[in-house]
Amino acid sequence: MIAEILVWSILVAQILLVLAMGCAVYRMLKGPRAQDRVLGLDTLYVNATMLLLTFGIRTASILYFEAALIIALLGFVSTAALAKFLMRGEVIE
Amino acid sequence: MELILALGIGVLTGSGVWLLLRPRTFQVIIGLSLLSYAVNLFIFSTGGLRTGAAPVLQQGTAGDLSTYADPVPQALVLTAIVIGFATTALFLVLLLAARGLTGTDHVDGREKDR
Amino acid sequence: MTGWMDHLTIAPIVIPLLAGAMMMLIDERRRPLKAALGLASTVALLVVAVTLLRIADGAPPEAGAAAVRMYRLGDWPSFLGIVLVLDRLAALMLVLTAILGLAALVFSLARWQKAGAHFHPLFQFQLMGLNGAFLTGDLFNLFVFFEIMLAASYGLALHGSGLARVRAGLHYVAINLAASLLFLIGVSVIYGIAGTLNMAELANRIATVAPEDRALLEAGAAILGIAFLTKAGMWPIGFWLPNTYSTVSAPSAAIMSILSKVGIYAVLRLWLLMFGGSAGASAGFAGNWLLIGGVLTIVFGSVAVLATQSMARLAGACVLVSSGTLLAAVGMGQVAVTGGALFYLTSSVLAIAGFFLLIEPLERSREVGADVLAVTRAAFGEDDEEPDEDDEVGIAIPAIMAILGVSFGACALLLAGLPPLSGFLAKFAMLAPLLALDTSGDAGVSVTAWVLLAALILSGLATVVAMTRTGIDVFWASPGNELPRVRVVEIAPVVLLLSLCVALSVGAGPVMRYMEATAQSLHVPQDYVRMVLPPPPAEPGAGDGR
Amino acid sequence: MRRWMPFPVLTATLLAVWLILNESVTPGGVLLGGVLSVIAVRMLLALDPPKGRIRRVQVAVKLAFLVLADIIRSNRAVATIILRPDSGKRTAGFVLIPLDMRSPYGLAALACIITATPGTIWVEYDSVKHTILLHILDLVEEEVWIDTIKGRYEKRLMEVFE
Amino acid sequence: MTHLAEVPAWVALLTALFLLIGAGLTLIGSFGLLRFDTFYARIHAPTLGSTLGVGFVLIASMLFFTVLESRLVIHEVLITALMIVTTPITLMLLGRAALYRDRTEGNDDVPPSQATVVKPDVVIPEATGDQPPPA
Amino acid sequence: MPDALLLLTAVGLPFVGAIAAGLLPTHARNAAAWMAGGVALVGLALLWAAYSTVAAGGVLRHEIDWMPSVGLNFILRMDGFAWLFAGLISGVGALVILYARYYMSAEDPVPRFFAFLLAFMGSMMGVVLSGNLIQIAFFWELTSLFSFLLIGYWHHLAAARDGARMALTITATGGLCLFAGMLVLGHIVGSYNLDVVLASGDRIRAHPLYLPALILILLGALTKSAQFPFHFWLPHAMAAPTPVSAYLHSATLVKVGIFLMARLWPVMAGTEAWFWIVSSAGIATLLLGAYAAIFQHDLKGLLAYSTISHLGLITLLLGLNSRLAMVAAIFHIINHATFKASLFMAAGIIDHETGTRDIRRLSGLNRFMPFTARLALVAAAAMAGVPLLNGFISKEMFFAEALSAEGPLPPLIDILPVAATVASAFSVAYSLRFIHGAFFGPDPVDLPRKPHEPPSWMRFPVEILVLACIIVGLLPAATVGPYLDMAAHAALGTATPEYSLAVWHGFNRPLLMSLLALTAGVVLYLLLQEYLAKGVEGAPLIRRLDSQRLFERALVFLSWRLARTAEGLLGTRRLQPQLRLVVCVAVLAAGWAALLRWPGPGNLIPAGIDPVLALIWAIGAGCALGAAWQAKFHRLAALILLGGTGLVTCITFVWFSAPDLALTQLLVEVVTTVLLLLGLRWLPKRLDLPGTRAAEVLTRTRRLRDLGIAVAAGAGMAALAFAVMTRVPPELLAEHFLERAYTEGGGTNVVNVILVDFRGFDTLGEITVLGAVALTAYALLRRFRPAPDSVDVPEQQRAQSAYDIAQPERRDGDTVADWLLIPSLIARLLFPIICLVAMFLLLRGHDQPGGGFAAGLTASIAMILQYMLGGTQWVEARLRVLPLRWMGIGLLLAAGTGLGAWAFGRPFLTSYFAYADLPVLGKLPMASALIFDVGVFALVVGATMLTLIALARQSLRGHRASAPRPADPPALPPPVSAPTPPPTPTPAQTTMGDD
Numbered sequence A: 001m002i003a004e005i006l007v008w009s010i011l012v013a014q015i016l017l018v019l020a021m022g023c024a025v026y027r028m029l030k031g032p033r034a035q036d037r038v039l040g041l042d043t044l045y046v047n048a049t050m051l052l053l054t055f056g057i058r059t060a061s062i063l064y065f066e067a068a069l070i071i072a073l074l075g076f077v078s079t080a081a082l083a084k085f086l087m088r089g090e091v092i093e
Numbered sequence B: 001m002e003l004i005l006a007l008g009i010g011v012l013t014g015s016g017v018w019l020l021l022r023p024r025t026f027q028v029i030i031g032l033s034l035l036s037y038a039v040n041l042f043i044f045s046t047g048g049l050r051t052g053a054a055p056v057l058q059q060g061t062a063g064d065l066s067t068y069a070d071p072v073p074q075a076l077v078l079t080a081i082v083i084g085f086a087t088t089a090l091f092l093v094l095l096l097a098a099r100g101l102t103g104t105d106h107v108d109g110r111e112k113d114r
Numbered sequence C: 001m002t003g004w005m006d007h008l009t010i011a012p013i014v015i016p017l018l019a020g021a022m023m024m025l026i027d028e029r030r031r032p033l034k035a036a037l038g039l040a041s042t043v044a045l046l047v048v049a050v051t052l053l054r055i056a057d058g059a060p061p062e063a064g065a066a067a068v069r070m071y072r073l074g075d076w077p078s079f080l081g082i083v084l085v086l087d088r089l090a091a092l093m094l095v096l097t098a099i100l101g102l103a104a105l106v107f108s109l110a111r112w113q114k115a116g117a118h119f120h121p122l123f124q125f126q127l128m129g130l131n132g133a134f135l136t137g138d139l140f141n142l143f144v145f146f147e148i149m150l151a152a153s154y155g156l157a158l159h160g161s162g163l164a165r166v167r168a169g170l171h172y173v174a175i176n177l178a179a180s181l182l183f184l185i186g187v188s189v190i191y192g193i194a195g196t197l198n199m200a201e202l203a204n205r206i207a208t209v210a211p212e213d214r215a216l217l218e219a220g221a222a223i224l225g226i227a228f229l230t231k232a233g234m235w236p237i238g239f240w241l242p243n244t245y246s247t248v249s250a251p252s253a254a255i256m257s258i259l260s261k262v263g264i265y266a267v268l269r270l271w272l273l274m275f276g277g278s279a280g281a282s283a284g285f286a287g288n289w290l291l292i293g294g295v296l297t298i299v300f301g302s303v304a305v306l307a308t309q310s311m312a313r314l315a316g317a318c319v320l321v322s323s324g325t326l327l328a329a330v331g332m333g334q335v336a337v338t339g340g341a342l343f344y345l346t347s348s349v350l351a352i353a354g355f356f357l358l359i360e361p362l363e364r365s366r367e368v369g370a371d372v373l374a375v376t377r378a379a380f381g382e383d384d385e386e387p388d389e390d391d392e393v394g395i396a397i398p399a400i401m402a403i404l405g406v407s408f409g410a411c412a413l414l415l416a417g418l419p420p421l422s423g424f425l426a427k428f429a430m431l432a433p434l435l436a437l438d439t440s441g442d443a444g445v446s447v448t449a450w451v452l453l454a455a456l457i458l459s460g461l462a463t464v465v466a467m468t469r470t471g472i473d474v475f476w477a478s479p480g481n482e483l484p485r486v487r488v489v490e491i492a493p494v495v496l497l498l499s500l501c502v503a504l505s506v507g508a509g510p511v512m513r514y515m516e517a518t519a520q521s522l523h524v525p526q527d528y529v530r531m532v533l534p535p536p537p538a539e540p541g542a543g544d545g546r
Numbered sequence D: 001m002r003r004w005m006p007f008p009v010l011t012a013t014l015l016a017v018w019l020i021l022n023e024s025v026t027p028g029g030v031l032l033g034g035v036l037s038v039i040a041v042r043m044l045l046a047l048d049p050p051k052g053r054i055r056r057v058q059v060a061v062k063l064a065f066l067v068l069a070d071i072i073r074s075n076r077a078v079a080t081i082i083l084r085p086d087s088g089k090r091t092a093g094f095v096l097i098p099l100d101m102r103s104p105y106g107l108a109a110l111a112c113i114i115t116a117t118p119g120t121i122w123v124e125y126d127s128v129k130h131t132i133l134l135h136i137l138d139l140v141e142e143e144v145w146i147d148t149i150k151g152r153y154e155k156r157l158m159e160v161f162e
Numbered sequence E: 001m002t003h004l005a006e007v008p009a010w011v012a013l014l015t016a017l018f019l020l021i022g023a024g025l026t027l028i029g030s031f032g033l034l035r036f037d038t039f040y041a042r043i044h045a046p047t048l049g050s051t052l053g054v055g056f057v058l059i060a061s062m063l064f065f066t067v068l069e070s071r072l073v074i075h076e077v078l079i080t081a082l083m084i085v086t087t088p089i090t091l092m093l094l095g096r097a098a099l100y101r102d103r104t105e106g107n108d109d110v111p112p113s114q115a116t117v118v119k120p121d122v123v124i125p126e127a128t129g130d131q132p133p134p135a
Numbered sequence F: 001m002p003d004a005l006l007l008l009t010a011v012g013l014p015f016v017g018a019i020a021a022g023l024l025p026t027h028a029r030n031a032a033a034w035m036a037g038g039v040a041l042v043g044l045a046l047l048w049a050a051y052s053t054v055a056a057g058g059v060l061r062h063e064i065d066w067m068p069s070v071g072l073n074f075i076l077r078m079d080g081f082a083w084l085f086a087g088l089i090s091g092v093g094a095l096v097i098l099y100a101r102y103y104m105s106a107e108d109p110v111p112r113f114f115a116f117l118l119a120f121m122g123s124m125m126g127v128v129l130s131g132n133l134i135q136i137a138f139f140w141e142l143t144s145l146f147s148f149l150l151i152g153y154w155h156h157l158a159a160a161r162d163g164a165r166m167a168l169t170i171t172a173t174g175g176l177c178l179f180a181g182m183l184v185l186g187h188i189v190g191s192y193n194l195d196v197v198l199a200s201g202d203r204i205r206a207h208p209l210y211l212p213a214l215i216l217i218l219l220g221a222l223t224k225s226a227q228f229p230f231h232f233w234l235p236h237a238m239a240a241p242t243p244v245s246a247y248l249h250s251a252t253l254v255k256v257g258i259f260l261m262a263r264l265w266p267v268m269a270g271t272e273a274w275f276w277i278v279s280s281a282g283i284a285t286l287l288l289g290a291y292a293a294i295f296q297h298d299l300k301g302l303l304a305y306s307t308i309s310h311l312g313l314i315t316l317l318l319g320l321n322s323r324l325a326m327v328a329a330i331f332h333i334i335n336h337a338t339f340k341a342s343l344f345m346a347a348g349i350i351d352h353e354t355g356t357r358d359i360r361r362l363s364g365l366n367r368f369m370p371f372t373a374r375l376a377l378v379a380a381a382a383m384a385g386v387p388l389l390n391g392f393i394s395k396e397m398f399f400a401e402a403l404s405a406e407g408p409l410p411p412l413i414d415i416l417p418v419a420a421t422v423a424s425a426f427s428v429a430y431s432l433r434f435i436h437g438a439f440f441g442p443d444p445v446d447l448p449r450k451p452h453e454p455p456s457w458m459r460f461p462v463e464i465l466v467l468a469c470i471i472v473g474l475l476p477a478a479t480v481g482p483y484l485d486m487a488a489h490a491a492l493g494t495a496t497p498e499y500s501l502a503v504w505h506g507f508n509r510p511l512l513m514s515l516l517a518l519t520a521g522v523v524l525y526l527l528l529q530e531y532l533a534k535g536v537e538g539a540p541l542i543r544r545l546d547s548q549r550l551f552e553r554a555l556v557f558l559s560w561r562l563a564r565t566a567e568g569l570l571g572t573r574r575l576q577p578q579l580r581l582v583v584c585v586a587v588l589a590a591g592w593a594a595l596l597r598w599p600g601p602g603n604l605i606p607a608g609i610d611p612v613l614a615l616i617w618a619i620g621a622g623c624a625l626g627a628a629w630q631a632k633f634h635r636l637a638a639l640i641l642l643g644g645t646g647l648v649t650c651i652t653f654v655w656f657s658a659p660d661l662a663l664t665q666l667l668v669e670v671v672t673t674v675l676l677l678l679g680l681r682w683l684p685k686r687l688d689l690p691g692t693r694a695a696e697v698l699t700r701t702r703r704l705r706d707l708g709i710a711v712a713a714g715a716g717m718a719a720l721a722f723a724v725m726t727r728v729p730p731e732l733l734a735e736h737f738l739e740r741a742y743t744e745g746g747g748t749n750v751v752n753v754i755l756v757d758f759r760g761f762d763t764l765g766e767i768t769v770l771g772a773v774a775l776t777a778y779a780l781l782r783r784f785r786p787a788p789d790s791v792d793v794p795e796q797q798r799a800q801s802a803y804d805i806a807q808p809e810r811r812d813g814d815t816v817a818d819w820l821l822i823p824s825l826i827a828r829l830l831f832p833i834i835c836l837v838a839m840f841l842l843l844r845g846h847d848q849p850g851g852g853f854a855a856g857l858t859a860s861i862a863m864i865l866q867y868m869l870g871g872t873q874w875v876e877a878r879l880r881v882l883p884l885r886w887m888g889i890g891l892l893l894a895a896g897t898g899l900g901a902w903a904f905g906r907p908f909l910t911s912y913f914a915y916a917d918l919p920v921l922g923k924l925p926m927a928s929a930l931i932f933d934v935g936v937f938a939l940v941v942g943a944t945m946l947t948l949i950a951l952a953r954q955s956l957r958g959h960r961a962s963a964p965r966p967a968d969p970p971a972l973p974p975p976v977s978a979p980t981p982p983p984t985p986t987p988a989q990t991t992m993g994d995d
């Protein structure tokens, strides 16, 4: 029963997170400005980190931790690059 | 589950092919990237889809296919990702060189007559 | 596995790898050192390749002992790990690669090595990729070596940069990337259905594939085939080939003349291994398509030969004709024809490479292409190239026009398949068994044989017309040009390659015997399979002491 | 010691990160982690990080809890704004805040705090006029925000870093 | 999913609760991306996820694995710390970039730069390949 | 002398001589002539040595293995027939060489001439002495080749080039047909050996492939022998030096076709097809050639058409299927060789001494070169068939055959005597024209040179030949009789008919015809005087039938216009159609293969659909479609959406148990995004400009088609993926890997063990790819030249810089410095942490997700971040990454690990692992695979950095281009083609960061 609750709540949490990702993707698709799209991508990365963590719980496996760690550590690099491009027209000067 | 992934692969392939056939080099490189996602997923999927069965063994044991996913496609995909990464980089540099020399980003290095 | 000789099989891969890696550590300004290293490596490759050829040819086929040598990488059992397999075909291709490599490298010493950065390591990787592709007995490893070969060829194709080269290079890379994706799809379908990547094991399993899976397996093979055929330049997916080959630098083009044959090699190897006589329901799969594709390629190649004015494009079109010929011959699926086709392959690879190397000195005498190099050398950007200290110092060789003329004539004869050089014998070696194929009754010459005969004759004719036109243009109709400055290192490789064709012509008997033995073992790959996958008890106790 | 370990806090932090990553504390692991941490710090030194160190750890810890509380509060506030049906009537806006703090580490910490706290974001910094421009989702009164930032965070951060 | 039954009930319940709170907060934050009508409002939205959202999920994860594996599993702490440090970088960079773009376009609803002199000819239209989508 | 040596010398010596002559210095004309003459004389001596055997009906034979397995041996064979031809080749050859010694001018590179001539002679010998069908074709093509070189010897003349090309095109084409015909003939007989072939006449004629073989072989023979309708190349070949014409068109080249027809006559003639083809070609050629010859104004042109006509005569004789006619043909071959060679030489003398060959300008030369005139008169008389000369005798034989011919075509048979007489009359007319036009009449005016007799040695060959004409004409049986007999017997075997060689056969019908022809010829010539005096070019009636023009047009059309059109239609040089074809062909091939045998159901039951993953894929699909939609006008959006797709792919990898893949995918994703963004800066702006309506419709159609292809490819791929996913093969390789990864590979992360151990070779290859690509990218970027419109510093930077400058209290670069102040500080602090994580991933890769590649990318990203937020110059002043060194060391490490196994007598890449039990530190895994992985790591770092840095450094170029500052080392000249950028107020600041 308890396990059942856990299973379901993980599922619900994941669905919530995926919906959150959907919101982010909406911004990526819709814009209207480039900064909105970048913001969407950044949000998508954050949400994906959490999705991976919930997935770890769901499968009781810590093997997916590294992927989440990498997103947290390096996911910002691409968004930072995009922001730099918007501000300076060039990523590396 | 298989159906979802298959459809996903299909959409990626379709989008990739569409872009591959476009006239701008940037479109082509995005298309190639999408296609390599599709192909990587495809290779990956040939080993069958297993959830929560990463092929990482317990210390000191031998594994078997009933508890672990097929590691071979994964290894192949890893190689394919690396090679795909390398070739994407090369294609990018090349399209920049072409853009610089020809002045256009058309795949043929010259604008088609309107 | 103890003797050093045992490791010889992998030497063709390791030598250029080490040479290339070492070159990365050498400063770009110390080019003579790199060149010396490259030369040493390539000469070593030639020696090794010839030794391997002798080893592969050691056991006569009728003696029952297989002329196949296997090298198990990582000491894993052959079905498990990656194996290298040396048989006559692989050895032949290795020797060809080494010869072309040496010729192209020597040629490049005159000026091309300086036309851009990192020529030498890329060249070594090119050789490594080619050798690996010929040696490997594993389908995915074949992909990897294809990629090495292609990656290096991208570099060599773009070597020297410049508008035309980059424009054609873009197409070349784009299409090959697409083809590589197809390669991957094909390989993974085959793995997903047959469950193995080892080519010998694959040959074993093909007959036992469940009927409901067979369609997928064949679809995978078809996709794989398209990948190979794209690289081989088959019509209508090989238009990139003449465009690319005609723009790349001469030494790159020379080495690329075998690159297009890798696609053919792969088709030959895999098709005969997978869909040979023992493939059960799949035997002979898509053979007709190879034949049709081959003939269409010959036709298109001939048209392109006629339609072109530049020598480089002409050479590119000749590559198409040669590819088409080989595909059609392979598609016949007959041992004797395959033997002739291998002879043809050897002859045409040498001839086309020689022609590519010849074109540049010839173009130099004409004003049109004279400053191609100058343009590409126009330093642009962060250029820290050393000044061209000795570029124009080279003395014009006496009677150079005569040497160039004779060489051109030899190329024309070889490409058109006219006597007395090996091109003629090669055609004969394919056509004679082709006509003799079906001697049941008196009528016996099949329609396909007629078609192929006609295609070959007409392609020869087209080549004669085009080469005559070009030759007259270059040698006869433009008397005003001054003698081109050609260095010995530029003309020597051409002479070497063409002399080899003469040698092929004179020594046609033994050469043909080798080719026939090769074809025989390709068509009856049991020896190959048995050698790669020995009976179970032979499995060594792996793991101990690892 | 200084020579080999110029940033002891950072080195220790790195070692901790290493041990947490490896999820084990064995002598070998500590030794390896220590060596790697020292090397990593030396690599950082090559990049000329500005001088500066944490002077008052206590304040720092207090500030951390304060920020945590603020974050929780702001989360609630922002969530409410998002879910409120009449969120269109918000009074979002920019506010310009003059700063006294000069320490780059302090500024960095302040930026992290402000940006990490939902509802506020650091938009622009002017090194000539020493002002920051913030965007605030629920800007009721500018002065309140200036006081909050300066009094609540900047003062404490200056204690820590200057 | 047998292993999920291996943890005690309280752990399971707490894990479930934290997960739902974290995911819910994240969704609310992301929902803000849809709700708000200006970029500067939207830029606040993801912080919900990157602070408490991720925090709750990480607590859930730490709790769950610590109990499941019967050892202290705290490496999730790293993720929290990194999130707190890296998210601001992105948002700060992005916010300022947006401000620049809005200023050069002369949008009214952003504060002008604190310039004392602005040369009229320095206003240059956007440079990226990103035009507003055609109507 | 042994047969072998004799035969090999006969064929080989000319080639050896050719090479020797070719190596002589350009001015060594005497040496070359002596050498050539010597070779010809040796040839004659050899024939003399062989005569006794051959005359006794014997055959000299020598066989060498060549390609025995395909039935091709090098066989030399000399019988009487071949002997006769060899004699003509050597004899006429010797005379021509002597003649040429005096004919060729000092300016010509004579050694080359003799080299070609000797090579040609060798090829001719090869043809006549071949004992193998393929070998005949082999030497046949060589004769075409060397005749091409001889005809084009004076290649500075356009006529020589065109003539040579035409000759080669026609004869080589024929040669290829002949080759095919020989293949078929060999297939019919089952052997290429001439002896076997000559013994299989009945089999050949009865074979269903007889007709194809016959047609192909005759195509070769008739083209070579200039038979209608392939005759037109021959007159154009007259652009050759006259010795060449004398040689090629009297005794050798054009006789090769005749030789072959005669050689194969016993086995291929005697059928209706033979009669039809050969005799009709012969009669047409005979008449046409003779008719056209009358109207030529060029002496050599006249001789050329007369040659055509005489070749037609011989062909006609061969076509009559009569043995006696065959003998007559052989006889006429000899006669024609003698009188025609001498006439060519005479024409050459006239040309040489007067400077022209135009009959309209020549006149009365008899007074200036009486001796030559007399010689020419006799030779021309022989050509005209005047009694007491050799031409008369063979012509009589021809008339006799014409009268007695039988065949399947009665009308042809009926007109044969008439045609023979008419042609003979024509030949009288053109012979008269030759002699009368050149030697008689008033003194010539306005000749380029003052005519006089040639050097006596130059006339000598003519004298010899004319003497032969007379002697044979007077005493045929005593002189040529034995040789003709020998040749006929060799060609026909025992079935040689009785014939008599006599000057006088009584007053019979052939004689009547001869007289008629002589009279008619004279009358005709007289009647034509007025017309010919007008000097109109070409023969009336057939002037419009200009085969040469037709040929040139056809050639240009076929080999040029048609080919270009066809190439355009069948091929393309544009990328889009090529890619479209590749995709379509792949889809069709796979579809065809799959539908050929419809696939059955899979053996796995698909798992239920997880709503989470389904939603994730909805997102992924949305991103992919969005990227496809936006990639043209919103590149940045497409790039961002691509990132979304990548993330979904990564989540999928996690979902289906592939943590390593997820990790790698993510890292690659980040680096790729940065990479593409770096590139975006150099791409042109794109505006959505509407085109014309027609263009819009076309575009829409194209897009619809591409959409169709994309949908088909996507659907096909989805179906294939589904099908493959739902089946698992009975035996999977994976089973073994899982079993042995730890026990034998020493690692728990099976994927990593596969990568560094089981299939480490793949990984070695993969990093080599990476290295090669990085080198290529670097090399390309070194030569990178930005497009003019993107060379400037980006607008944003200019605007921000201008803003800073406009503010009195700000310095240039403050805006960006303020903007990056905090991010760059945090990024610097993150640097050691990211490096630590990289190490972590590297060291644990063998057991847990990670590995060298992931670690290398992580470390690279750490560096990239610094470059991004600190600026290139700032970073490079502080950290010197030497990417090439990393790459080299990495590759050597990886390869060295492989080689290390050799020391232990194991194959390449055999791994070693153990757990070292150290004090304090405890058990530590020691695996060679780790060293390998470190190599991978180093290479990945090096390759990634090399590419990225090279790309990033291009930005510096923009700054330099807009403001070259002396402080920037190394100072570069601005690009040549780049327009001068608009002046900026002050130099742009490139150094960033907080200084």
Ligand code: NA
Residues within 6 Å of the ligand: B045, B046, B047, B048, C192, C193, F724, F725, F726, F727, F728, F729
């Ligand atoms: Na499968």
Ligand code: NA
Residues within 6 Å of the ligand: D114, D115, D116, D117, D118, D119, D120, D121, E044, E047
């Ligand atoms: Na915030």
